[in-house]
Amino acid sequence: MTRCQTCNGMIKKSERVCYSCGDPIPDHAKSDSGFVSALLIVGLVLALGFTAWSFFGGSIQKTISPSHSPAHRVSAALTSRRG
Numbered sequence: 713m714t715r716c717q718t719c720n721g722m723i724k725k726s727e728r729v730c731y732s733c734g735d736p737i738p739d740h741a742k743s744d745s746g747f748v749s750a751l752l753i754v755g756l757v758l759a760l761g762f763t764a765w766s767f768f769g770g771s772i773q774k775t776i777s778p779s780h781s782p783a784h785r786v787s788a789a790l791t792s793r794r795g
Contacts, residue, residue: 714723721732729736 714725715721716723716730716733716735716737718735719730719733721730723730723737727737
């Protein structure tokens, strides 16, 4: 239940006037939250997708072909210069 902003009295959703003080209850303007909700859902899906890719995509690539990693290339270049 909501409360009156003037006297802090209890107000039902169906009431248009406060029972305690008689002040009219302002109508709550309906906000356009559909666009914001859609943006939040898209952002959440993108974040989850990126998280799954970073956990599984990066580790699969490293286990399948470790010779293509930058660290392997650097160590191979250093060992070839030494020997």
